[in-house]
Amino acid sequence: MDGLETRELRYFVAVAEELHFGRAAERLAIAQPPLSRAIQQLERRLGVTLLERDRRGVALTPAGATMLAEARLALDAVDAVVRRTRRAAAPTPGLVLTTKAGASHELLKRLLDAYAQRPDAVDVDVLLCEVGGQRGLLRDGSADVALVHSPYDVLTGLETATLQTEGQVAIVPGAHPLARRTRLTLAEVSDVPDLPIARWPRHDGTYPPGPGPEVRTQSQLAQLVALGRTLLVIPGSSRAWQWPEHVAVPVVDAPEVTTLLAWPAGVRPAALEGLVDTATHLA
Amino acid sequence: MDGLETRELRYFVAVAEELHFGRAAERLAIAQPPLSRAIQQLERRLGVTLLERDRRGVALTPAGATMLAEARLALDAVDAVVRRTRRAAAPTPGLVLTTKAGASHELLKRLLDAYAQRPDAVDVDVLLCEVGGQRGLLRDGSADVALVHSPYDVLTGLETATLQTEGQVAIVPGAHPLARRTRLTLAEVSDVPDLPIARWPRHDGTYPPGPGPEVRTQSQLAQLVALGRTLLVIPGSSRAWQWPEHVAVPVVDAPEVTTLLAWPAGVRPAALEGLVDTATHLA
DNA sequence: CCCCTTGATACCGGTGCGGTATCAGGCCTG
């Protein structure tokens, strides 16, 4: 009765994302007719209409939208089986730690150095990723553990160990009037006409409204900051963001930022215990 | 190159659990030779030895043990796709709440009554389960939300909303000397020769050592308590455990027990918001 | 020593997946 195959899930996800059988089939490198048939079989087996075949296109039903979200999770879980099993089979299993490019290197270096002193230490590969990409890498088994920042990163579903908590600073061009201040408030930095705060895409890919430039990657943002075109509020320890021609001014009422080690709830590699233990005992 | 099918995962889990190709094949309702071949193909595709075929039996390699744990999670995720999709397609989607049999009915009733008053309320089915069974039901999509007790239940990977916090009481036969006490300590109840505390199985199915009787279900325990053969420390509100011929004595230094609403991190049904909202605003 | 039990190998047949060819309906365009 039940027992879907991952092939069916992959096919459905392709159609649900493309909302077009032809393009989905192309993406899957199969012909369109077998794909149509497979989706029909899937709907028949579930007893659920997943797609509304309107003239000129395909739309998701509410059940289809649920299935899309769940299917993505399940496919990630299947990928994780392969990745984690392969990793566990390596001669020296090691750990993969992922972090945003541009996060505080010093803290990470201190953690890794301290961990390397342990007798049970294993190799730790560091995998840099885009902003917010850590969750996905943990979920599909590409990484074992991540360095994340609360409240910037979403922590749901992850177990965590706190590394440090710190205030935030505003990064201002040295020539700007604000650079002479010794302290700032969020209200002051949120409304600087000639230095609007950059806007990041939301989860659905759209941008919130506002005057600031739209950015998608750390390097885009770095360029704008270096050009003196935008204002940045970041944890005080993010030295990678601080150039000689800029000034870091504490923002006294910005929320504290906590740097944490995070890993998926559930099964965890044995070697992770040592790293977490090191993290919790880091001065 | 990669892209496992759930069939392969099911086959591997069967063999890894039975540690015997013949029995695993029987469980899967197929013959033994295709199963041997499928596992060999799996190992070849992964490039990993999962099983050590010793004469007289099969043993898991470390990579195989990792794969078993990950495969169970992945298969649960695939089951969850089916269950949640079917549930989302129902005419009136509703919610499934799971709780241990014997937990405080009153609180749950108050919660459900308050929720039913909301204009956006949907039907809530209550699914009773064994001790600790809530996690599995949430993971494989059989339930949307669970009533759990911290620190009794493991909460990793779940999002939660606190319902209430309370002290614990010891349930003692009325004729027992301890029944005349107005308060007790953990030290006092942990070593009562004629009323040893019952032992629950650990996650691997074995029992911790100790003098108390071994129990596996709530009803076994209930019988022992009713017979006056064991002593019980439970949250004060668990009225289902309190008979006229027993006395509830507060245990002053027992850890506080928090009753929480818990649901899997990740996608959640729209209707869940209302229930969580009701829970957080419950007096 | 023989037999039984273990998992692996050999071979064969049927199911079902994926391919090509084609159809059915709606929208544009000329």
Place this chain on the structure above:
DNA sequence: CAGGCCTGATACCGCACCGGTATCAAGGGG
């Protein structure tokens, strides 16, 4: 209004692969 063409659905076919039966190879025990 007719003809393209775009959509997804249907028809049919071949082959890969899954699963079945029969058998083998290797130990361990009575």
